[in-house]
């Protein structure tokens with residue numbers, strides 16, 4: 001049966017929501033995916049994420065092809081043209097199909113009169129494709145990052161900033177976390193082999209497996225039965241570092257969508273976990289993930305800065321604080337971050353993180369363990385944050401496995417076939 005929708009116009013709409021209205025792709029795309037075919041889900045993802053990855057190059061090319069940019073209500077057609085150019089440069093879709101589908105997007109967006117304009121711009125691009133790409137490369141920064149972010153990365157990593165930026169511009173690998181309550185990673189690898197899914201084990205994380213080619217979760221053996229979860233290997237380090245034990249009371253703060261809540265429970269299924277997040281919508285996903293994995297936790301909405309509003313006053317044996325952060329370690333998974341974040345957000349996030357840390361510290365038992373984690377690569381949110389915390393709290397001690405007093409924490413940078421950028425610090429209360 002022929003689709004009644006036009007995928008290029010849907011992609012242009014999603015991109016408009018991100019770049020003009022400040023929404024994130026991860027908020028916009030899941031809702032759209034409910035109404036399109038499985039095959040189109042992958043293409044929608046490729047078009048939207050690809051445009052975010054290469055935005056400065058595509059913007060520059062359009063500026064050469066159109067004397068006046070489309071503005072106001074017509075802005076969506078600017079992004080439709082962008083989707084067209086992206087397909088011609090980066091996908092194997094035959095040019096005639098990419099062109100026809102993109103031009104027809106104007107009909108779905110109820111402006112058939114713009115078909116001629118879109119067709120004209122895309123055909124002009126086709127004629128000058130090589131030359132325009134070469135000129136774009138000379139005119140724009142090949143790093144495809146906003147200036148403020150590039151400068152922050154260069155300052156923090158004067159020797160390897162280029163590797164970080166390269167990794168940010170790649171498509172991310174797909175990592176699995178094998179549920180150890182069902183299988184070892186070795187056993188699950190055999191199941192993947194039987195399903196003809198190529199994969200390899202990870203040396204540093206016991207339950208992590210990397211797929212050589214990303215695939216749909218529905219093709220993963222036992223996904224519905226909770227045998228496996230999609231989670232980057234760096235994220236798996238958080239619950240491992242927390243070392244939760246059965247019978248302990250554990251607070252998972254900033255828990256949604258529950259990737260680490262479920263990992264804690266896979267390691268210690270009889271621990272008593274309280275999962276808190278401020279976002280009511282995202283917290284629903286913690287419950288869905290717990291259900292799929294048949295695990296149990298108490299899940300509540302709450303602000304980490306105001307624990308007296310949701311905690312009963314008891315202290316916890318362990319606390320995992322997976323703090324809200326700039327997400328600069330996961331740009332390859334969320335390339336829209338490059339255009340949604342602002343330089344001034346970093347200071348605001350660092351303040352929020354320190355407020356949550358200070359508010360929650362009294363709720364940790366003596367000799368208890370707190371793991372602070374972010375998916376950021378910026379020192380302000382990471383080593384500097386923990387250094388300042390240690391200065392404020394004389395009863396906090398940094399475990400030697402995560403850095404030194406001078407440079408607290410373990411900083412992981414994103415690697416092309418490796419894990420995401422991440423930071424962990426393990427603190428104990430004296």
Ligand SMILES: C[S@@+](CC[C@H](N)C(=O)[O-])C[C@H]1O[C@@H](n2cnc3c(N)ncnc32)[C@H](O)[C@@H]1O
Nearest residue numbers: 254255256257258259260278279303304322324
């Ligand atoms: C990095 S994400 C958490 C990911 C989650 N731990 C996981 O593994 O699936 C950070 C979370 O912090 C939440 N958050 C932001 N500000 C918060 C606050 N003041 N109190 C509690 N949660 C907050 C966000 O809603 C977001 O879900």
